[in-house]
Amino acid sequence: MCINFKNLIRITFILILNNLHSQTLDIAKNIKTIILNNSKSTDPFFSFDDNIELSFDDLDSDEKNYYYQINHFDYNWKPSKLLKSEYLNGFDDLRIRKYRNSFNTLKSYTNYKLKIPNNDLSLKISGNYSISIHHSNGDRVFEKRFSIFKNELPIQISISKSNIISNINTDQQIKISVNCDNCSDIYNSSSSLKLIVIKNNNWVNSQIIEKPKYVLSNKLIYDDIYFKGGNEFLNFDNSNISSSSLRIFKTTLTDLYNNFLITDKERTNTIYEYNPDINGKFILNSNKNNDLSIENDYARVFFNFKTNFYDLKREIYLLGNFNNFKIDQNYKLEYNSKSESYKGSFLFKQGFYNYKYAYIMSSDKNKMKYFEGDFWQTENYYRVLLYHKKIHDKYFKIIGAIDLNTYNIKN
Structure with missing residues (x-):
């Protein structure tokens, strides 16, 4: 059989791109209102000590048995090489025991809730995670992704109108500074450092920054990061x-x-x-x-x-x-x-x-x-995550995080 090598490369690239940018698999039509949050935030980014709650509705309203698994990923949403025991205390693949039927509604449904940590498990490390919900036969229902961070390094972020003439009316420019006592400890030839900027909690609108523009003894400076402004929702x-x-x-x-x-x-x-x-x-x-x-x-x-x-x-x-x-x-x-x-x-x-x-x-x-156009004035929400992995580590940990709204974007 003759294989067109160029087509094979193209297909492989598309598959990789879809994996990086897909936040969930297709969701069954009967599943609605998936919420992952805690008392402090409705965003899928949590501090290591935060309690997390997942809730969703099943419009079939027949009290199905749903099970959950916790999965760990690298910075680019590829499955990490860790064993479950290396990122979980306890065991997953357990049935969700908390559910209630709707009360006094025209549309009947069953609401399910899951808290992490719980009596069965807790998370050991930082990084990218997902909660995968499936039936007893293993068929997946949906997957919800989130990130756990430890703020080991302070990060500063500023956002302004683009300084490039051709994009001055459409783009927003981001500058990020990472403060470190000795930056050579984290940015060196024996470790990997990745900075990711996510717009409006949408991983499709994210950028992976491989290296800083300037490296100082106590500061890493990332500059000339540009996003299309988009339009208000x-x-x-x-x-x-x-x-x-x-x-x-x-x-x-x-x-x-x-x-x-x-x-x-x-x-x-x-x-x-x-x-x-x-x-x-x-x-x-x-x-x-x-x-x-x-x-x-x-x-x-x-x-x-x-x-x-x-x-x-x-x-x-x-x-x-x-x-x-x-x-x-x-x-x-x-x-x-x-x-x-x-x-x-x-x-x-x-x-x-x-x-x-x-x-x-x-x-x-x-x-x-x-269908919206792009405007530098648009109010957007940006989340910054700093991932670090030493040469002998098996996973990327998140050592810094910050977020900023562009309410007062600089002209």
Whole structure:
């Protein structure tokens, strides 16, 4: 059999790229509202001593037995070479024992919760992790990724408008300084140091910086890191599920509440408009419920999106933290020739949601683009992680972390 070597290399590169940028595998349609957080943060980045809670809803509402595994990864989300016993105290692959059925909702569901650490296990080391949820037969349901850090070194970050003339109106420039008593202890020929910058908690929008621009005895300086500004997220709030609101122009009741959003329009060639957002995240909320986990109902939310032109080869999707910013067939919009717009309806639990529209071309499904334009003024959230591995170590530890919002970005 004759193998085209160039095609083999191309296929291998695509597979590697997909592995680095994929935050979850495809999520089953019955699984909704996956939340990984703690009392201090809704972001998937936690200090080593933090308690973490994973929760999710199963819309089948049949009290399935779900099991969980904890996995450890290198900085680039390749599985580390560690044994379970080297990063876990205790044992995983255990059944999630805490679950409750929804109460007084039109849409029945079962809410599952898992805390880490718990009586069965705790984490030993820092690094990248995932919680993998699966059935008793081993079939995976979904995977949620997170990072655990130990702040051993102080890090400083500043963000400004790009200083490159060609990108001055679209890009944001980041400068990062790592303070160290003796930087040669961590940056030398017998160890590996990786700096990763993540925009809006979306690993697809991240950069791996291999080496600092300047190396001083007590400071490593990373400069000339550029990100496209993007645009503010769109939003809707169906906390009061039975009423209209600023962006919900109509609500009806059938088998469920139906929330109809105002028409969204493509923003590719528009000017920047400040629109406060929460950088792609969502927050469960209600005007009357006390226990949001089981008392908040699900609404069928209707989206209507007008593009500047129709392209048969373009597939359009809804993205946000609710689906890990991932191209997902469960959130695909279909073209409606009568309204000359893209329409779709999806189930969302009561709350406040950020979202964007993105597309892929049928000829290149590995390249995703947004309908939003790029503006240096856009308020974004950046997370910085510093990974370190000595030559004889088996894994990358996270020795520093910092985050910053661009509320007061320098002009």
